[in-house]
Amino acid sequence: MKKVEVIIRPFKLDDVKEALTSLGVQGMTVTEVKGFGRQKGHKEIYRGAEYLVDLVPKIKIEMVVTDDLVDQVVERTIAAARTGNIGDGKIFVSAEERAIRIRTGETDLDAL
Amino acid sequence: MKKVEVIIRPFKLDDVKEALTSLGVQGMTVTEVKGFGRQKGHKEIYRGAEYLVDLVPKIKIEMVVTDDLVDQVVERTIAAARTGNIGDGKIFVSAEERAIRIRTGETDLDAL
Amino acid sequence: MKKVEVIIRPFKLDDVKEALTSLGVQGMTVTEVKGFGRQKGHKEIYRGAEYLVDLVPKIKIEMVVTDDLVDQVVERTIAAARTGNIGDGKIFVSAEERAIRIRTGETDLDAL
Amino acid sequence: MSAADTAFVMVCAALVLVMTPGLAIFYGGLTRSKNVLSTMMHSFFLMGLASVLWVIYAYSLSFGTDVEGLIGGLNYFMANGVGAQPLEGQSIPQSAHLTFQMMFVIITPALISGAFAERMKFSSFTIFMIVWITFVYAPVCHWIWGGGWLQRLGCLDFAGGLVVHLNCGIAALVAALVVGKRHGYGTRPFIPNNLTLTLLGMGLLWFGWFGFNAGSELAADAVAVNAFLVTHVSAATGCLTWLIAEWMLRGKPTSLGLASGAIAGLGSITPACGFVGVGSALIIGGVAGVICYLAVLAKDRLGYDDSLDVFGIHGVGGIWGTIATGLFASKLINSAGGNGLFFGDPGQLKAQLIGVFAILVYSSVATVVILYVVKAIMGLRVSPDEEDAGVDTAVHGEVGYSL
Amino acid sequence: MSAADTAFVMVCAALVLVMTPGLAIFYGGLTRSKNVLSTMMHSFFLMGLASVLWVIYAYSLSFGTDVEGLIGGLNYFMANGVGAQPLEGQSIPQSAHLTFQMMFVIITPALISGAFAERMKFSSFTIFMIVWITFVYAPVCHWIWGGGWLQRLGCLDFAGGLVVHLNCGIAALVAALVVGKRHGYGTRPFIPNNLTLTLLGMGLLWFGWFGFNAGSELAADAVAVNAFLVTHVSAATGCLTWLIAEWMLRGKPTSLGLASGAIAGLGSITPACGFVGVGSALIIGGVAGVICYLAVLAKDRLGYDDSLDVFGIHGVGGIWGTIATGLFASKLINSAGGNGLFFGDPGQLKAQLIGVFAILVYSSVATVVILYVVKAIMGLRVSPDEEDAGVDTAVHGEVGYSL
Amino acid sequence: MSAADTAFVMVCAALVLVMTPGLAIFYGGLTRSKNVLSTMMHSFFLMGLASVLWVIYAYSLSFGTDVEGLIGGLNYFMANGVGAQPLEGQSIPQSAHLTFQMMFVIITPALISGAFAERMKFSSFTIFMIVWITFVYAPVCHWIWGGGWLQRLGCLDFAGGLVVHLNCGIAALVAALVVGKRHGYGTRPFIPNNLTLTLLGMGLLWFGWFGFNAGSELAADAVAVNAFLVTHVSAATGCLTWLIAEWMLRGKPTSLGLASGAIAGLGSITPACGFVGVGSALIIGGVAGVICYLAVLAKDRLGYDDSLDVFGIHGVGGIWGTIATGLFASKLINSAGGNGLFFGDPGQLKAQLIGVFAILVYSSVATVVILYVVKAIMGLRVSPDEEDAGVDTAVHGEVGYSL
Numbered sequence A, B, C: 001m002k003k004v005e006v007i008i009r010p011f012k013l014d015d016v017k018e019a020l021t022s023l024g025v026q027g028m029t030v031t032e033v034k035g036f037g038r039q040k041g042h043k044e045i046y047r048g049a050e051y052l053v054d055l056v057p058k059i060k061i062e063m064v065v066t067d068d069l070v071d072q073v074v075e076r077t078i079a080a081a082r083t084g085n086i087g088d089g090k091i092f093v094s095a096e097e098r099a100i101r102i103r104t105g106e107t108d109l110d111a112l
Numbered sequence D, E, F: 001m002s003a004a005d006t007a008f009v010m011v012c013a014a015l016v017l018v019m020t021p022g023l024a025i026f027y028g029g030l031t032r033s034k035n036v037l038s039t040m041m042h043s044f045f046l047m048g049l050a051s052v053l054w055v056i057y058a059y060s061l062s063f064g065t066d067v068e069g070l071i072g073g074l075n076y077f078m079a080n081g082v083g084a085q086p087l088e089g090q091s092i093p094q095s096a097h098l099t100f101q102m103m104f105v106i107i108t109p110a111l112i113s114g115a116f117a118e119r120m121k122f123s124s125f126t127i128f129m130i131v132w133i134t135f136v137y138a139p140v141c142h143w144i145w146g147g148g149w150l151q152r153l154g155c156l157d158f159a160g161g162l163v164v165h166l167n168c169g170i171a172a173l174v175a176a177l178v179v180g181k182r183h184g185y186g187t188r189p190f191i192p193n194n195l196t197l198t199l200l201g202m203g204l205l206w207f208g209w210f211g212f213n214a215g216s217e218l219a220a221d222a223v224a225v226n227a228f229l230v231t232h233v234s235a236a237t238g239c240l241t242w243l244i245a246e247w248m249l250r251g252k253p254t255s256l257g258l259a260s261g262a263i264a265g266l267g268s269i270t271p272a273c274g275f276v277g278v279g280s281a282l283i284i285g286g287v288a289g290v291i292c293y294l295a296v297l298a299k300d301r302l303g304y305d306d307s308l309d310v311f312g313i314h315g316v317g318g319i320w321g322t323i324a325t326g327l328f329a330s331k332l333i334n335s336a337g338g339n340g341l342f343f344g345d346p347g348q349l350k351a352q353l354i355g356v357f358a359i360l361v362y363s364s365v366a367t368v369v370i371l372y373v374v375k376a377i378m379g380l381r382v383s384p385d386e387e388d389a390g391v392d393t394a395v396h397g398e399v400g401y402s403l
């Protein structure tokens, strides 16, 4: 099993979710995050004070999938999340050792 | 050391937290997330527009624990978080290489 | 590649971010979380009801970096995030297998 | 007809109207965020429902030709004949009287809704309210303001200590008991979702209460000014004493305590405001802040789930204010009123106690009957799953915040 | 001069003023959080812009010496000569008339802004509004209230069904079409960021609407009281019928439906409130709640992006209310008014239909011309990137919430 | 006694009261979310505290029998003798005068609290306010409105440019300096937690300001209408010019700039509103928007932490408005007023300058003394840890939002 973490632009969430489910990904967990990177932020002004806000809103999707799905997940995510502009985000893959479904106690592949 | 990631129903947070601390887990980090899975979402209606919201609020708990604690953590979490209905959530376990306590610089087991 | 996860006090975010970028870290992802640990929480009172709130606001920073950067990242983060009081937070390091930049499809070190 | 009085009463009616949105956010801010809309809807929905009942028949039941001191006749059905002509002894069009009083029939049941927030079924809520307005609000209003038996008996209630506050407070207590506790009450933390809403709501309530209390004089005269002034003074002392009590007992002065104390002071002065002076108002409000706080503490001991403390604040405040009227009323303030015990007339206190007792008994019994009937027919609560998910999405298909 | 009427009109002006903040949060709560401030600014900014235009020349264009029934002269330029002296037939200083009417020229264009929320360029918005107020609002106001041709024709509009609601509603429809859809409209979910704001906004609108409608009598008399009462009744029935319609058609009674129905009821009664009784108001509001709901459903079929349903609610409500005035108006309610079809005068209905037709045509044509000119010169929309990032940070350099 | 004037003043008092909740959310929205409640509490708490002091003795100190032009006597202690009988030259019950003025003694110190938001100790705040109201507000109020030396000297302050705005503004500047900067000021971003609250607060302030300014005439006459109108006009130009200045200097028109400009315009017209016409109001508000913006920019250069810009907006606005009264006042607007420099009387300007100077000196010196005494006895700030955690949880045991 692998854990795939995807960081994307917020408005791409629906497209990516759709792309992944059509692939057979049955579950994922979504978090609102802020990203810092090459994409430049924006200026905010409150009366006299001016701030450069370099943390931009992003969405993080985490999903644990079987090893053989990873390549397709990556491919489809790129297709769905890409705009071609700086700030499209990243995909990270790491090893996951165990998975358990709380409801049933099923483990690993059965738990996904 | 292992990292245990637990995704549960929001209202189960207190029960799970209690179960884990009684086990000797001394620290954890909690995030509000949205989950997509078998649990069906709900319909939202705003004037003419109707949306199926399939992301449901969940709580993610992350904790890094010693290897020998993992089985108990899993067991107790299941006991505390289970309702038996779809959407109870998951537990994921992965390897953690290092841990450092910022305050003291202690590492690994001492840092937990 | 390693994934470094840092949990710090919210008001230290700017200092840590600065310390890391000056090191050459080019990207990171920031999440608002709540932490449970040795730091004691506070009492909240709403009319007759009194609660001990033991989840305290924290910031989680995740960044994927090359192996050789890890030690420096840890060191600098400690320097920037430390106050010496309970609750300064933790640093966790784990292995990351792959990284992909969505915009370009670049992988691994090129994707960071 | 006096244009000045008419202008005054219209503006006061608008002020009373705005109390209901104020109450909606006051209550809304106190629940968990998954129920903020359903809680607010209880109040807003009554702006529609109660108003329609009022113009169709409830005004007539309240202020129509008296039938045995118990209820008004149906002579004003559909606001029939309610027009430019003032009622006897009034200087405003009767339509202004109907309008002004309409705002009271909105907020009284809206106040009750705090008792069963976060778990009541919306359909059952609707039926309950229709019946309650008809069989509890209208008769009680008639007894005290419409020429009924309590009014004849000399029981004083300037702006609604009995009709509004005690009436809603005791109904709320009953409702909390019949509907039952929220799932997790007492074991899980129930943290208010948005106290800024609650505080702003308190501000709007305080603002609107001037219309409620001063407007009840139905004329822009010195009695109205006095009512205005003592209303403010009682709110002020109420918020101070609750805060101080809390600071001493729990170590923290909270903003919710401040807001609650203000409402306690406002509720308590309501029956008295046209009859008592500034000095008395300082006492009435000051006592209100403390006893309502203690009542709220007692709830947590007794363990019933009057979720937003309607009884502790409005019920207890209404009792105290009505009794205080029997203590502090003075004909020097309002020659059309009475003298309380401290101004020489123990009879006034007796009349007040009868009023308190009557409403306590009638409203609680009638409310319990209505609730059990509704429960038998259609149930009162959402399903446990809906309660866990939150009433907002489960019943109304909406979420309060998507920030 | 009557002090009572003057006091009344001043207070009513304040009430109308507070409708604009109410509208700002009503609208603000409905957008996505990245655009909440820009949406609110549209309304707030007009409190500045429209007021300045009004005192400089727009009041004069509206109420100055009539020129051929089409427009007012510039005799009141810079409020020249507008002082303590009442206008003929009025009992308040003319400065109070100017002030009261000023609040209308703020909220009418503010209402339009809901049509193009979340994508309009702020600079283009500014220019559009200056021109629209000058060439649409002022003449239309003159025609109906300033002694213009529609007024002479006997078309009745007590408080702004034509001048305000239909006028803004049709302009909004045109604007939605010319400006175009929001990026993602119809494909992505657009969830309101904060319905508690929206509900509170509705409460403030309802509150302020009393000033709007009753104040339009410019005197604290029985006609004003009637206007006040039927305004409330129509709002009440509007919110009930929308809710019921929705409950039946979609299975959920929503708080946004409740709020929308109240606004529909309020908008619809506006032209009629000084001329119809309580029974008629029950019908007017009840019908409004249903037809405006259906209009809003129709939008989603037709596919144009009138983002906050300005046409569906104010346009349709304004048409219905103006026609309803021609049906239900009665001289028994207001001898200075007329009799509608149901009270014996089909001519009144004809006058109303002419009014509806005239405003529909004039306002839509003029608005389309203005918008195309502004578009040609400077564009109407923010860039796609700015739209995705949100207008708040992109254009105004702020974020609404940092909780 | 005039019922119309009485009705008007009561309603205006309610309007002024609602400014304080408006201010609470205006301020509350501007701080970081961990301090939103403590900031709001400052205002709300004064609704209790200041009111009680006022009815007990502060009204008497302000309006009691004059003692050497410096202070009022204690003849109205406990509102003794303040009843239905009007004061000389007034047409409303004296109790209405006390009530109306009570709302001013609430909001003036509440305005100061913006200077030390997010770090002041609540207990010290309480003591400071009691002493400040007694030794600064009451005498200053007496000097200008209670028959004191400045009033005799002919210094004009229609509704509180000196008593309220300059007085609170300079006290705020002093307090900011004595209390010291917030931890992290100038190095970390301080992002407002909820600008929707702030904007709504501005709306409520604008709304209530009509009561503040027009109500200060204490009669529903043409002067009151004029005050109402020019108040609105000045607010309108203030928000436009601040926005334009900001747009030109920083490239972004912000909603906070809009709101700030409106408050600047409102504050500046306050002393002048009963004496100047529409044309002058356009200038007064327009200049206010620019100079207050520049004052706020200057703060960031000078580096003191007047957290919510009380001095920059109210202090500078109060000075400008008071001087502007000496320039633009005209007896054509109000025969009971004076003529400013531009209307032929340089003496009026002199009187105004004396007023400005007197309040600047007295209020700053007295405030600095009070603060140092309180600091010596009990400290002024929460501990650094409490400041980092947020005053809401640390001192009040609550959180603003749990969404």
Ligand SMILES: Nc1ncnc2c1ncn2[C@@H]1O[C@H](COP(=O)(O)OP(=O)(O)O)[C@@H](O)[C@H]1O
Pocket: A007, A034, A035, A036, A037, A038, A039, A056, A058, A085, A086, A087, A088, A089, A090, C026, C027, C028, C029, C030, C062, C063, C064, C065, C101, C102, C103, C112
């Ligand atoms: N090394 C990293 N570790 C973790 N997250 C990262 C890293 N680099 C970038 N990110 C995340 O990816 C987002 C996009 O990265 P950015 O450099 O702005 O654009 P791009 O992906 O187009 O190069 C960032 O906002 C951040 O959330």
Ligand SMILES: Nc1ncnc2c1ncn2[C@@H]1O[C@H](COP(=O)(O)OP(=O)(O)O)[C@@H](O)[C@H]1O
Pocket: A026, A027, A028, A029, A030, A062, A063, A064, A065, A101, A102, A103, A112, B007, B034, B035, B036, B037, B038, B039, B040, B056, B058, B085, B086, B087, B088, B089, B090
């Ligand atoms: N493959 C997965 N990877 C990450 N998170 C998952 C995965 N599958 C499910 N989840 C998380 O677990 C939650 C519960 O899953 P769900 O399928 O709804 O019910 P159950 O766990 O009872 O089968 C989801 O809402 C989601 O947050």
Ligand SMILES: Nc1ncnc2c1ncn2[C@@H]1O[C@H](COP(=O)(O)OP(=O)(O)O)[C@@H](O)[C@H]1O
Pocket: B026, B027, B028, B029, B030, B062, B063, B064, B065, B101, B102, B103, B112, C007, C034, C035, C036, C037, C038, C039, C040, C056, C058, C085, C086, C087, C088, C089, C090
């Ligand atoms: N075992 C753990 N796993 C995950 N997160 C932890 C763990 N222990 C602590 N944390 C996080 O670190 C934060 C600080 O820990 P705490 O024990 O309070 O202080 P300190 O780090 O100074 O010992 C906690 O609030 C929590 O978010």
